[in-house]
Amino acid sequence: MDEHVLEKLGWGSPFQEAWRSRASEGEEPARIGADYGVEYVLYSARGDMRATIPGRLRMAIRKGQSVRPVVGDWVSFEPRSQEGTTVIQAVLPRRTQLARKAAGRADEEQVVAANVDVVFLVSALTRDLNPRRLERYLAVAGDSGAQPVLVLTKADLCEDVVAARERIAALAPDVPLHTVSSVTGEGLDALWQYIGGNRTVALIGSSGVGKSTLINRLVGSARMEVGAVREDDKGRHTTTHRELFVLPQGGLVIDTPGMRELGLMENEEGLRTAFTDIEELSGGCRFSDCRHQKEPGCAVREALQSGQLAPERLENYRKLVQEATRSPHEPQKRRGR
């Protein structure tokens, strides 16, 4: 087993240990590079290959005894002597997972990518700069276990980058923030600190903010056709057939149609990551279940009065809490351009 090739695919200690503890004879590890539903692309020390899920694993998935493999997952497979399709034997425990609500099934989440180390929360420094949306992205990242990094694109189109930066930094004081331009190249170097060490990066951001362009800049060759999206039979836009990209300088980038549709995950953990300042302040409220409205001894409203907390921030927090506690009844919004 060529550990060096595997390392470039993001193989590391937690997976190695999981591997040793199961270590079935004749099996080898591989990472899911693309998920076509019925068929997968595996990256392994033997190169890339196609794979399917055998009936036994399919049954285990149906019974909830195994997760369904997604892009970024480490799996074990049994190499066959001849070229062609192989089968996935098992899915290794995940370190992180990015998920969204399954369409039409409010209680179920759908994992769209696994073992993501860093999530770039991408917004354009133009009209797209929407604090509320950013906070939703922070909530999704907070649920995943991956490290969030705010990336503000199209700096070349923004007249007052400093002001925009400050506005966004105030929304998430603890999250690193970078302004970049894929046109001038400004700020791109700083992103490598998150990708180095063979880490896996995923991008969340609305359509047109420049995710594909940014990925192309990072990948270093036009492996994705920017703007040349096609629609598949479900009316979704798909931009590529490979969904996990191994960067020549090291590091990996995940980009899947599912990633692009990521919505808000509705649970408390996500809220905490997005609003650490308000969560911390509420520790000082007299009542532990304080809703920061008319309750006496509310530390959050005190901070508001003293100017320590921006009113818009509390307003956004309330909206997000409302959204998270409301039973989802709206149909999924169709993605348009």
Ligand SMILES: Nc1nc2c(ncn2[C@@H]2O[C@H](COP(=O)(O)OP(=O)(O)OP(=O)(O)O)[C@@H](O)[C@H]2O)c(=O)[nH]1
């Ligand atoms: N001026 C400027 N334009 C950019 C920059 N980055 C991307 N663009 C342009 O913005 C448009 C959208 O970029 P994409 O990379 O396709 O955006 P995307 O986020 O991948 O969009 P979807 O594929 O719809 O999810 C393209 O016309 C890009 O050329 C930038 O830094 N500066």
Ligand SMILES: [Zn+2]
């Ligand atoms: Zn309070």
